[in-house]
Amino acid sequence: MGRILAIDYGKVRTGIAVSDELQIIASGLNTVATSELIPFLKTYLASENVELFVVGEPKQMNNQVSESEALIIPFLEKLNKTFPEIPIERMDERFTSKMAFKTMIDSGLSKKKRKNKALIDEISATLILQSYMSSKNL
Template identity: 70%
Template sequence: MGRILAVDYGTKRTGLAVTDEMQIIASGLTTVETKELLQFLKDYVSKENVEKIVVGLPKQMDNTASESEVYIQKFLVQLAKALPEIPVNRVDERFTSKMAFQTMIDSGLKKKQRKNKALIDEISATLILQSYLTSVQ
């Protein structure tokens, strides 16, 4: 089995999370500048056995696509060209940013640390990945 990599796509920064090889535990990987995302993913996949990529699917409360979906669709086209051998799944990412912020509070992070948007993005990617793992069990 290979790892599953999750992407919480943003126009400026993108949070990433990954499973262990047994696909049991979702852990935050890092946050990268979105302009460097494809190159980061290509480099990561060349070093690690990645079986699948999970990308967040932002939706409004009425189940329609969020504004950011336009940018994600462009990214997905580029991703398919860059890594055609790796399947991509989408996972509803509603509330992940709020849940990530609450996770930071619950874990005792100080107010200054909770302002770290990169950390929020990484935790959001972890929540997306955990949601995917739960849905396929």
């Protein structure tokens, strides 16, 4: 079994999370500048077996696609072209940033650390991945 890699795609930076090889536990991996995302993935995939990408799907409260989806579509095309052997699935990412912030508070992080948007993105990617894995294990 390979890992599942989740992506919380953003205009400036992107949070990345990965599962263990048994696809049981989701862990934050990194936050990278979005402009460096494909090179980062190439390096990571050179040493790790990833069998699936899960990319967050931003939706509005009425279930309509969010405006930021327009930024994600070109990325998905590039991701598919760069790694055609790895399928891509989407996962609703509504509320992940709010849940990530709450997780930071609940874990006792200081106010200074909670302002770290890169950490929020990484936690959001972890929540997307954990939600995906939970939905597949019903």
